[in-house]
Amino acid sequence: MARALRVGLAGLGTVGGGVIKLLDTNAALIERRAGRAIEIVAVSARDRTRDRGVDLSRFDWVDDTAALATRDDIDAVVELIGGSDGPALVLARATLARGRAFVTANKAMIAHHGIELAEAAEAAGAALKYEAAVAGGIPVIKGLREGAAANEIGRVYGVLNGTCNYILSTMEQEKRDFAEVLAEAQALGYAEADPSFDIDGVDTAHKLSILASLAFGTRLDFGSVAIDGIRHVIAADIAEAHGLGFRVRLVGLAESNSKGLFQRVHPCLVPLGHPLAHVTGSLNAVVAEGNFVGRLFMEGRGAGEGPTASAVVADLIDIARGEFGPAFAMPVASLAQPAPAAAGERRGRAYLRFTVADRPGVLAEITAAMRDAGVSIESLIQRAATADGSVLLVMVTHESPERAVIEALDRLEGSQSITDRPMLMHILDI
Amino acid sequence: MARALRVGLAGLGTVGGGVIKLLDTNAALIERRAGRAIEIVAVSARDRTRDRGVDLSRFDWVDDTAALATRDDIDAVVELIGGSDGPALVLARATLARGRAFVTANKAMIAHHGIELAEAAEAAGAALKYEAAVAGGIPVIKGLREGAAANEIGRVYGVLNGTCNYILSTMEQEKRDFAEVLAEAQALGYAEADPSFDIDGVDTAHKLSILASLAFGTRLDFGSVAIDGIRHVIAADIAEAHGLGFRVRLVGLAESNSKGLFQRVHPCLVPLGHPLAHVTGSLNAVVAEGNFVGRLFMEGRGAGEGPTASAVVADLIDIARGEFGPAFAMPVASLAQPAPAAAGERRGRAYLRFTVADRPGVLAEITAAMRDAGVSIESLIQRAATADGSVLLVMVTHESPERAVIEALDRLEGSQSITDRPMLMHILDI
Numbered sequence: 001m002a003r004a005l006r007v008g009l010a011g012l013g014t015v016g017g018g019v020i021k022l023l024d025t026n027a028a029l030i031e032r033r034a035g036r037a038i039e040i041v042a043v044s045a046r047d048r049t050r051d052r053g054v055d056l057s058r059f060d061w062v063d064d065t066a067a068l069a070t071r072d073d074i075d076a077v078v079e080l081i082g083g084s085d086g087p088a089l090v091l092a093r094a095t096l097a098r099g100r101a102f103v104t105a106n107k108a109m110i111a112h113h114g115i116e117l118a119e120a121a122e123a124a125g126a127a128l129k130y131e132a133a134v135a136g137g138i139p140v141i142k143g144l145r146e147g148a149a150a151n152e153i154g155r156v157y158g159v160l161n162g163t164c165n166y167i168l169s170t171m172e173q174e175k176r177d178f179a180e181v182l183a184e185a186q187a188l189g190y191a192e193a194d195p196s197f198d199i200d201g202v203d204t205a206h207k208l209s210i211l212a213s214l215a216f217g218t219r220l221d222f223g224s225v226a227i228d229g230i231r232h233v234i235a236a237d238i239a240e241a242h243g244l245g246f247r248v249r250l251v252g253l254a255e256s257n258s259k260g261l262f263q264r265v266h267p268c269l270v271p272l273g274h275p276l277a278h279v280t281g282s283l284n285a286v287v288a289e290g291n292f293v294g295r296l297f298m299e300g301r302g303a304g305e306g307p308t309a310s311a312v313v314a315d316l317i318d319i320a321r322g323e324f325g326p327a328f329a330m331p332v333a334s335l336a337q338p339a340p341a342a343a344g345e346r347r348g349r350a351y352l353r354f355t356v357a358d359r360p361g362v363l364a365e366i367t368a369a370m371r372d373a374g375v376s377i378e379s380l381i382q383r384a385a386t387a388d389g390s391v392l393l394v395m396v397t398h399e400s401p402e403r404a405v406i407e408a409l410d411r412l413e414g415s416q417s418i419t420d421r422p423m424l425m426h427i428l429d430i
Numbered sequence: 431m432a433r434a435l436r437v438g439l440a441g442l443g444t445v446g447g448g449v450i451k452l453l454d455t456n457a458a459l460i461e462r463r464a465g466r467a468i469e470i471v472a473v474s475a476r477d478r479t480r481d482r483g484v485d486l487s488r489f490d491w492v493d494d495t496a497a498l499a500t501r502d503d504i505d506a507v508v509e510l511i512g513g514s515d516g517p518a519l520v521l522a523r524a525t526l527a528r529g530r531a532f533v534t535a536n537k538a539m540i541a542h543h544g545i546e547l548a549e550a551a552e553a554a555g556a557a558l559k560y561e562a563a564v565a566g567g568i569p570v571i572k573g574l575r576e577g578a579a580a581n582e583i584g585r586v587y588g589v590l591n592g593t594c595n596y597i598l599s600t601m602e603q604e605k606r607d608f609a610e611v612l613a614e615a616q617a618l619g620y621a622e623a624d625p626s627f628d629i630d631g632v633d634t635a636h637k638l639s640i641l642a643s644l645a646f647g648t649r650l651d652f653g654s655v656a657i658d659g660i661r662h663v664i665a666a667d668i669a670e671a672h673g674l675g676f677r678v679r680l681v682g683l684a685e686s687n688s689k690g691l692f693q694r695v696h697p698c699l700v701p702l703g704h705p706l707a708h709v710t711g712s713l714n715a716v717v718a719e720g721n722f723v724g725r726l727f728m729e730g731r732g733a734g735e736g737p738t739a740s741a742v743v744a745d746l747i748d749i750a751r752g753e754f755g756p757a758f759a760m761p762v763a764s765l766a767q768p769a770p771a772a773a774g775e776r777r778g779r780a781y782l783r784f785t786v787a788d789r790p791g792v793l794a795e796i797t798a799a800m801r802d803a804g805v806s807i808e809s810l811i812q813r814a815a816t817a818d819g820s821v822l823l824v825m826v827t828h829e830s831p832e833r834a835v836i837e838a839l840d841r842l843e844g845s846q847s848i849t850d851r852p853m854l855m856h857i858l859d860i
Contacts, residue, residue, distance in 0.1 A: 018722070022580055022722050025582075025721070025722075026580060026581065026582055026721070026722070029582055029647065030579075030580060032647055032760045032764045033579050033647065033759050033760050034579075035755070035756075035760070035761070131577075137720075137722070137723035137724065137726065138577075138726060139572075139573055139576070139577025139578065139726075142569075142572060142573075142576060142577050143569055143572075143573070143577070146569070146572060146576075146744060146747070146748060146753070147561075147568075147569025147572050147573070147744055148569065148740065148744070149460075149463050149464075149743075149744050149747045150452055150456060150460060150739070150740045150741075150742075150743035150744050150746075150747060151456065151740055152455075152456055152459055217459065217462055217463065275708065275729065278705065278708055290567075290740060291455070291456070291736075292448070292452050292455075292456070292567070292736040292737065292739055292740040292743075293567035293730065293731065293736060293737050293740035293741075294567065294730065294731045294736060294737055295730060295731070296567065296568060296569075296728070296729075296730040297727075297728070297729040297730060298726070298727070298728050298729075299705065299726070299727040299728075299729075300723065300724065300725060300726040300727060301723065301724045301725070306721075306722040306723060306724060307722065307723050307724055309580070309722055310578070310580045310581055310720060310722040310723035311580075311723075312580075313579075313580035313722075314576060314577055314578070314579050314580050316580075317576070317579045317580060318576060321755045322755075323576070323753040323754065323755055324753065325465070325751045325752075325753055326465075329463050330462045330463050330465070331465070334462045
């Protein structure tokens with residue numbers, strides 16, 4: 001039996017504790033699978049005194065996190081600190097510069113600095129692994145990097161944020177509005193005190209940009225992801241969507257073709273027959289479409305102590321086995337850098353919801369704007385006025401270019417009849 | 431750029447042709463991903479003259495398939511001949527004995543001879559890879575061997591045979607009987623002329639035994655898989671199951687615990703809320719339950735030219751990258767060999783369908799047998815007699831040990847009231 005893989009662990013929050021528990025609980029099995037033991041030798045975190053429910057006395061405590069990178073008794077550093085810059089990035093650079101393996105769950109850092117770190121890893125011949133950064137316990141990084149590696153991938157998309165999916169699922173089940181369900185999720189610890197990274201789609205965009213790079217063999221391009229969150233989805237949207245045969249999901253979608261690289265995070269209407277419609281609660285799921293394999297679908301738990309620890313330790317096992325290679329599936333020099341594709345020419349059906357005043361001529365005004373922009377209407381539902389006198393108008397357009405729908409909304413900008421921001425969601429007809 | 435990985439391809443049926451097409455179509459992309467080109471240099475098949483729709487003139491033609499193993503210009507042999515023994519096994523042994531990489535889609539050979547071949551691969555330090563042997567294009571071998579490697583897996587199960595799932599889905603959609611749908615599937619080329627390997631569950635059992643070995647770290651034990659197929663499922667079973675909130679699926683399920691290793695292939699009632707209920711047509715899907723990751727679900731196309739070629743070439747890319755290790759996730763010497771677990775003590779609900787004569791006392795006779803065996807009935811449906819005078823009696827039991835249900839059926843053996851073989855299906859309450 002080869003000697004143990006010696007690990008330095010930075011960050012002792014929920015996931016850090018999970019990694020320690022996993023390595024304890026499954027130690028014998030992991031040693032059989034990895035061909036050698038995987039042992040934590042040193043840990044580092046901000047607060048030494050906090051009780052984390054695991055015995056830390058067996059590990060060296062390191063006050064200066066970056067010192068984990070330079071110890072001679074550490075083969076691999078696991079970073080669970082978080083944040084795209086700061087101590088996490090300092091640690092990553094220092095570890096890879098020393099030629100040591102680096103494992104992280106940090107999607108923000110990979111989305112922003114992944115290329116730099118991959119270059120450092122290549123230069124040093126070191127492993128840079130980040131399975132836990134996307135979709136938690138689902139081995140989707142491995143699925144794209146290796147499982148689907150023989151395919152040209154045309155599209156990769158999925159439900160990548162458990163908090164948003166929990167909120168949308170609960171809104172649907174309990175017919176409640178966004179703010180109320182969010183507040184409850186925060187009280188239960190399912191949503192952060194500052195939830196904007198999740199609910200405004202930034203977290204999904206981080207993950208999407210990583211998936212896109214792996215799927216298409218392109219450089220990370222987080223900056224060109226169009227991002228919209230779920231803040232403006234109301235209970236009525238979900239109810240109307242359901243009546244029309246859809247569920248509302250926050251979908252991150254990336255597509256690569258001759259028009260360039262398209263990346264968008266957006267609440268979408270997903271047909272009930274599509275596998276993403278069945279991804280409920282805090283589950284995550286990813287779909288990849290390959291030119292030979294067809295549609296691959298992977299679902300599982302996208303966050304939390306156990307699933308994230310599972311992904312972190314899977315990376316460590318790959319390292320212990322010596323089964324690893326370029327972080328983005330190919331050397332950085334081989335990655336393409338396509339131009340971002342504009343959304344305007346994309347064709348599809350759209351869902352529109354208007355809150356309007358209950359008076360004559362409103363419907364004529366809105367339908368005229370649609371006609372003048374060249375958008376044809378597939379179905380239209382007008383509900384009777386609610387107690388506050390506002391009327392809900394919901395429509396699904398026929399397939400048309402997105403710019404036409406945007407133009408129709410532009411024409412209605414400033415209308416006195418429309419009392420609230422219109423809601424636009426794309427329909428996932430794939 | 432390193433020199434190309436040179437491949438010898440044995441077997442030029444649908445999948446062999448697919449591998450050639452894939453390596454042609456995606457050549458540039460594969461070279462970027464693998465870090466080197468993957469090139470077929472020689473091919474071998476029974477019939478040299480058959481038109482396969484691909485240009486074979488660029489490859490050396492080898493009449494004696496086994497000669498692929500001994501050529502100095504071949505780094506990896508791909509075996510797509512099929513059959514658990516015969517030329518496929520001869521080629522596997524010869525290739526691994528020479529220390530060359532061996533890639534196969536041959537589930538029967540792996541299920542029967544996988545341990546011997548893994549030992550040969552280990553002794554020679556060669557790769558033995560078989561992603562295409564289970565669930566076609568879905569990277570489930572990799573998912574278990576690597577993606578979920580940090581977990582103790584309690585249970586692995588899935589829909590592993592596309593032909594059976596196509597037949598069951600079509601029976602459900604078109605409310606038609608088994609024999610008719612099978613005949614049509616054969617005419618369309620979706621089922622083999624001799625379909626017994628598929629419909630009697632043997633193919634699923636081959637795949638299940640492979641998944642079980644990877645999931646649990648145990649030696650392959652195909653011999654102890656309990657196997658039942660879908661031949662006796664009638665349209666009425668599917669309709670009644672649907673009325674009760676279930677779909678009928680041929681499920682291969684393996685479970686490992688202190689009672690031993692349990693492996694069974696059986697038509698099951700799957701609750702509509704379970705992801706396997708949404709696996710329709712010829713799709714395949716696999717569920718693995720890990721002690722940290724929770725439930726992982728992977729779905730995709732389980733057979734056919736493109737998906738199978740995708741899996742074969744993914745294996746070649748791993749080999750080209752040098753990212754491979756023990757075939758069953760750990761050295762053969764580390765694999766455990768648990769005793770097979772008996773089905774009798776398993777607890778669960780069961781579906782029973784009796785075809786009975788339309789006369790007094792029948793219901794009393796059957797319900798008495800259930801009572802005497804200690805099986806309590808959750809729901810019971812009796813339909814009015816059909817034109818031929820037979821009556822359908824369907825029941826769902828409360829959770830009980832399987833031996834009790836078997837005992838009830840034994841008590842009814844030889845009954846004059848029961849005019850056809852009773853149907854027993856287990857309910858997948860997981």
